[in-house]
Structure formats: C-alpha cells, structure tokens
Amino acid sequence: MNNECDLLVVGAGVVGLGHALAAMDQGQRVIVLERDHRIVGASVRNFGHVGATVQSGELRELALGARERWLSVAGRAGIEVRRSGAGMAVARHRDEADVLSELAQTRDSVRLLTAAEVVDRLGGAGADDIVGGAELGDDLRVDPRTTVPRLAAWLETRDGVQIRWNTAYLGAEEVGDAVRVRTSRGDVRARRVVVCVGHDLDLLAPTVAADAGVQRCGLSMMLTDDPGCRIDPAVLTATSLLRYGAFADTAASHVLRERLTAQRPDLLAADTNIMFTQRPDGGLLIGDSHLLDDSLDPFLDEGTFALLQREVETVLGRPLTIRQRWQGIYAARPSGAFLVAELAPGVTACSVTTGVGMTFGLELAARTFSTVLS
Ligand SMILES: Cc1cc2nc3c(=O)[nH]c(=O)nc-3n(C[C@H](O)[C@H](O)[C@H](O)COP(=O)(O)OP(=O)(O)OC[C@H]3O[C@@H](n4cnc5c(N)ncnc54)[C@H](O)[C@@H]3O)c2cc1C
Structure with missing residues (x-):
C-alpha cells in the first residue's frame, strides 16, 4: 500500500470527496481516510436537494458553481441528477x-x-x-442514499485516488516540508492535509470549533x-x-x-x-x-x-x-455558512456550518483546494 500522497483528505462526505475530485483533476495523488466502513454521515441522511435558486450573496455564487460541478461529475461518474422542475x-x-x-x-x-x-x-x-x-429553476435533485456513495465508488476506480475505509485520522505533525498523519491503521505522509469531518470538527479541533461558535x-x-x-x-x-x-x-x-x-x-x-x-x-x-x-x-x-x-x-x-x-x-453556527481554518502547518479544516452542504459543498471544496491546498 502506498503511504505517500500529495493531498490527504479526512472524511468521505460530499465535502471531503469534493476535495479529492478537485485534487485528482489536477493530477495529484490523493488518499481519503474514512473512519466508517461506508458513508453514513450527513451526506446520506439528507434530502439530496441542491437548492441553488433560494440562496443569496456568497452562498448563491457557491451554489451556482456547485450546480455546474454536480452536472459535470454526474456525467463522469454515472450519477443521476434531476434538473428540470427539481x-x-x-x-x-x-x-x-x-x-x-x-x-x-x-x-x-x-x-x-x-x-x-x-x-x-x-x-x-x-x-x-x-x-x-x-x-x-436553478435547483437540482439527487438521491441522497446513493449519490455520494457512487461518487466515492467512482473516485476509487480512478488513477491516483485511494479511499481507506474504517481508518480514522488521529492527528498530524509537520515533518520537513510534509505532514506525517497518524491513522488507526498506521502513518501516512502527505504534502497537505484537509480535514472534512463535518460536525466532528468539535471532536478533532475543539478550540477552533468553540471559537467559531460551532x-x-x-x-x-x-x-x-x-x-x-x-x-x-x-x-x-x-x-x-x-x-x-x-x-x-x-x-x-x-x-x-x-x-x-x-x-x-x-x-x-x-x-x-x-x-x-x-x-x-x-x-x-x-x-x-x-x-x-x-x-x-x-x-x-x-x-x-x-x-x-x-x-x-x-x-x-x-x-x-x-x-x-x-x-x-x-x-x-450563528453566522458563517462554512469554516476554513488552518489547524496546524499543512493541515486545513473545511466544514460546512449550515444545512446546505449538498447545495454548495462541491464548489467550496474546489475553491478551498485551489486557494489553500494546491
Ligand atoms: C437531515 C439533513 C438534511 C439535509 N438536507 C440537505 C439538503 O437537502 N440539501 C443540502 O444542500 N444540504 C442538506 N443537508 C446538509 C448536508 O447534508 C451537509 O451539509 C453535508 O452533507 C456535509 O457534508 P460533509 O462532508 O461536511 O459531512 P459528512 O457527510 O458528515 O462527512 C464527514 C465524514 O467524516 C468522517 N469522519 C469524522 N471523523 C473522522 C476521523 N477522525 N477520521 C476519518 N473520518 C472521519 C465521518 O465518518 C463522515 O463520513 C442536510 C443535512 C441533514 C443532516
């Protein structure tokens, strides 16, 4: 098993997989750690409603970007996306x-x-x-039980992407110009790490979460x-x-x-x-x-x-x-629909902090990857 990568992603929800997709498309080697045996988090418990029409301000921009990303990845990964009358x-x-x-x-x-x-x-x-x-009219609809799992299954078939199921992230430290990541199945060395654990941010980074009111x-x-x-x-x-x-x-x-x-x-x-x-x-x-x-x-x-x-x-x-x-x-949290924060050198957290991560998570991930992680 190769224990080195350019980007290590923690969490196989829509936000983590969005980062994996963006990094893969830039030719990077990606390892995704998911502590569960399959996807059981918010990304399969929701309505699958990509509600772009009713967002405002920055969220509207993110949602329209994510809408295009859903349509594009749907074609590549064989995901059914309803667009008309969604x-x-x-x-x-x-x-x-x-x-x-x-x-x-x-x-x-x-x-x-x-x-x-x-x-x-x-x-x-x-x-x-x-x-x-x-x-x-700008809304899309996907089946929440199958869509993000299908995205994961497709990513696993691509060159340069590994998803390690039932493998928990335990912490990381900077070693030279890389990061050594401790997992429940041994260490991995990565150039950059992004922690996309949704609400579990309060467990992995309690001070960052508490300071942001999460x-x-x-x-x-x-x-x-x-x-x-x-x-x-x-x-x-x-x-x-x-x-x-x-x-x-x-x-x-x-x-x-x-x-x-x-x-x-x-x-x-x-x-x-x-x-x-x-x-x-x-x-x-x-x-x-x-x-x-x-x-x-x-x-x-x-x-x-x-x-x-x-x-x-x-x-x-x-x-x-x-x-x-x-x-x-x-x-x-009371204000702020997402949180992007540096947890340690080379380690960035990215969590959606409102209930519309299916609507804008793919675009948030792509932007975080290109501005902070690439
Ligand atoms: C009931 C409900 C309805 C919703 N409806 C909608 C909707 O219709 N439209 C919409 O836009 N949004 C909706 N949302 C919001 C949306 O589902 C979330 O914003 C989005 O799924 C968050 O994705 P995520 O990847 O951040 O988190 P998650 O999907 O929760 O993924 C985080 C992953 O991190 C993993 N993890 C945690 N800790 C570790 C660790 N230490 N090591 C390894 N892995 C770890 C978890 O196992 C999990 O799989 C809804 C949410 C809920 C709960």
Whole structure:
C-alpha cells in the first residue's frame, strides 16, 4: 500500500470527496481516510436537494458553481441528477404567495405557478388551501442514499485516488516540508492535509470549533412508503420560506413570520423546515426539525415526528405510512455558512456550518483546494 500522497483528505462526505475530485483533476495523488466502513454521515441522511435558486450573496455564487460541478461529475461518474422542475415552493397563504412573487421579480429562475399547476406537480392531490407556488429553476435533485456513495465508488476506480475505509485520522505533525498523519491503521505522509469531518470538527479541533461558535444541529427525518403518486420536485413549504436567504431577504417574509408566530408557534418551536422529496423507489423523504446543542441527546421526540408527518400529509392531501426514522446531524453556527481554518502547518479544516452542504459543498471544496491546498 502506498503511504505517500500529495493531498490527504479526512472524511468521505460530499465535502471531503469534493476535495479529492478537485485534487485528482489536477493530477495529484490523493488518499481519503474514512473512519466508517461506508458513508453514513450527513451526506446520506439528507434530502439530496441542491437548492441553488433560494440562496443569496456568497452562498448563491457557491451554489451556482456547485450546480455546474454536480452536472459535470454526474456525467463522469454515472450519477443521476434531476434538473428540470427539481425544486418547488408551495404557497397556502397570501403571505407565502407574496414571498414567492417578490422573489420572482428579482430572480429569473423563479417561475410562479397556479394552484392547479402545484397540485399537478404534487401528483394530482393537495391541500384545499393551496393558492399557488413557484418553480425553482436553478435547483437540482439527487438521491441522497446513493449519490455520494457512487461518487466515492467512482473516485476509487480512478488513477491516483485511494479511499481507506474504517481508518480514522488521529492527528498530524509537520515533518520537513510534509505532514506525517497518524491513522488507526498506521502513518501516512502527505504534502497537505484537509480535514472534512463535518460536525466532528468539535471532536478533532475543539478550540477552533468553540471559537467559531460551532454547535451540532440535530434533525428529525423520516422515509415513507410510496404514496402512490409521482412528485418530481423537492417541495418546500411555509417554514422553508423563512429559512433560505433569498426568501428571508423579501419584505413579505416578515409578514409570514409574524403570522406563523401567532398561528403556528408549534412549527417555530421545533424550528421546522418542512419539505419533502421522492426517492427513486417512490418513498418520500420528509422532514425536518432543528435542535442545536453541544452534544445531542440520543432520545428523539415522537411529538416532533408526528408534527412533521401531519404537515406533509396536509400539504399532499394524503395519508403517509412511515418506513424509517433517523436523526441527521450537521455543524451549525450563528453566522458563517462554512469554516476554513488552518489547524496546524499543512493541515486545513473545511466544514460546512449550515444545512446546505449538498447545495454548495462541491464548489467550496474546489475553491478551498485551489486557494489553500494546491
Ligand atoms: C437531515 C439533513 C438534511 C439535509 N438536507 C440537505 C439538503 O437537502 N440539501 C443540502 O444542500 N444540504 C442538506 N443537508 C446538509 C448536508 O447534508 C451537509 O451539509 C453535508 O452533507 C456535509 O457534508 P460533509 O462532508 O461536511 O459531512 P459528512 O457527510 O458528515 O462527512 C464527514 C465524514 O467524516 C468522517 N469522519 C469524522 N471523523 C473522522 C476521523 N477522525 N477520521 C476519518 N473520518 C472521519 C465521518 O465518518 C463522515 O463520513 C442536510 C443535512 C441533514 C443532516
């Protein structure tokens, strides 16, 4: 086994593999360390929604870059990416429709939909009170259970890339102009190291994480049986219209927040972002709620799952049967959507610190590689 490389990547999530891809494309020899036997982190626990349309500012730039990277790597690695009609927001109140109309005035990729068009995209049924919606034209959608694992499998077939599964990063020290990396399966020598361990940054670099205000965010998620209808887009609902930058920047979103505060404190108390997407086998991924803490309790609240299920059933106008439940975890902090920090000479950490790493992680990785690591 070759124990030398140009870039050693810690973590085989979307951010780590994004670095591996960028380095491989520059002809570098890459070793990826992944402590688990397969990918089980945030990168397979999510919705697979590349929500580029509703980002704002720097995140919008990163998301549009990542969108191109998804389309390009999809062709090379045989990953299925849905692009047409991949995102939709549903409006069930005047204030929600106002948020969408305001956004449509400034963003060409947002196309307003009638209530009938929304119901059609929801598979032919829907809540009686749907008043309209919007197609989010820059969005993409991938199947989260298979996409990042497929990216890893493809990278492993390429010259110059090795992924070492069930191999944990334990630390590193500078030796001359290289870095000696200690792993649970022996040492590796690398020119540069990038630590892409998502929320585990707080374990590997506790001071850096604490100084940046990084916490863990726990999300309640479910997978349903096939509801018997085809739903093409990833679907966002009311509380999503408060969460993502481009929605939150609208004046109408303040009216929406006031109404939800008065009428639906339960949705805000659980910090919900109620959305759903359909997997290739028909099952719907539904979620989610957000709970911030330094360490997350392993005990999940059944009331939160019930709330999420009820809301999605109402939007869809159909009962749902739950097949799986799980907790997703990502790193979060009060301000700053990502953290790139030098941990030691030659060792850089790169973590997404908000819930949209599938949306912009590939571009963040490519930029970090070209500015800090190449
Ligand atoms: C429920 C949920 C829903 C989401 N939905 C979306 C969405 O629809 N769209 C979107 O854009 N984003 C979404 N996100 C966010 C997105 O999934 C994350 O931002 C992204 O996956 C983070 O990728 P990552 O590579 O940084 O972390 P991870 O995927 O968690 O990967 C980190 C890897 O590091 C490994 N690791 C940790 N410590 C070590 C060590 N010492 N040695 C070796 N390996 C180690 C871990 O095993 C893990 O595999 C969601 C997140 C969650 C939790």
